[in-house]
Amino acid sequence: MAFPTSDNLHIIPTTRDRTDHLALSSRNAYLTTTERPYAPTLHRALSQVQTSLTTTSTTAESAIQAARDLIEQVAVKASTESDVLIKFDYIEVFDKVTFEPIRGELGGREAVVAGAMWLGKTRLIDNLLIGWAV
Numbered sequence: 302m303a304f305p306t307s308d309n310l311h312i313i314p315t316t317r318d319r320t321d322h323l324a325l326s327s328r329n330a331y332l333t334t335t336e337r338p339y340a341p342t343l344h345r346a347l348s349q350v351q352t353s354l355t356t357t358s359t360t361a362e363s364a365i366q367a368a369r370d371l372i373e374q375v376a377v378k379a380s381t382e383s384d385v386l387i388k389f390d391y392i393e394v395f396d397k398v399t400f401e402p403i404r405g406e407l408g409g410r411e412a413v414v415a416g417a418m419w420l421g422k423t424r425l426i427d428n429l430l431i432g433w434a435v
Contacts, residue, residue: 331423361394392416
């Protein structure tokens with residue numbers, strides 16, 4: 302079994318909705334009209350991690366926890382206001398080359414922040430690049 306490496310993994314830009322930056326995916330067809338407004342929450346959380354790690358000296362753990370808190374706050378609001386179920390799955394910061402999780406400060410390393418959350422019965426996934434572009 303081959304594992305992804307920088308030699309055999311081809312990273313391409315994610316196509317996103319122009320208004321709310323939601324990654325365009327066939328999974329989005331499973332979202333109800335009530336759920337759809339909450340879908341950009343994952344991108345907002347990942348963007349928060351990206352910004353925090355590139356503009357401050359925060360740790361990956363702190364940035365991830367803040368993003369998780371954001372998703373959980375939106376989940377409470379969605380449940381209360383619209384009876385929409387949001388469940389945090391994961392957020393992780395990975396080294397660009399080794400794919401090992403990064404702990405502590407980023408220290409100028411190139412990385413990927415990836416995450417997933419459940420929105421109703423749909424599992425949304427997304428990722429953002431930190432310190433590099435394709």
